[in-house]
Amino acid sequence: MTKTASNIARIAIAAAVGLTLSACASSQSRSQRFTDKASQRFAAADANHDGYLSRDEAAQGMPRLAEHFDEIDTDHDGQLSKTEILAYIQQRRAAR
Template structure:
């Protein structure tokens, strides 16, 4: 017997009011799934923002290093403004034209990030 605001009641009478254990576990699993989906979505969005940010930084550095503003970065320009590009200049300049473009640098970075 249990005393509550309705007076003395047996556990059997109160049982339908109790939350079954399996329902509680289901509720907990449902919340965990929603939380996981929310976290995954937040991670995906943050990755996109980080990638866009890195893209903007790369473009800004390329523009600053490209003294002639012709969209072509020579080895000398790379040494002055983008030392990592200069260190890998021959690998990035796959066409062996003596300059690299922003697109070539982006491709090189994408290949070597993995």
């Protein structure tokens, strides 16, 4: 391999590594933004600030969750926890 070809190969590898790291950072920041926004929406919907969403709180503040309330409420206690919501989202993503 000539010196020029070797340099081109090194540049190509460095560019590929840079793009991969950039994609990972972008993915993490997108995921973090989603998590932050979801937490803010949950907090805003949690009118009594007990850390759970009742059916009424979900209907008022997070209507898409309210549509699937019974499916998300796996312990059937009449309220949604962040854990139940996260499990539901992960289940939906895995089904895609």
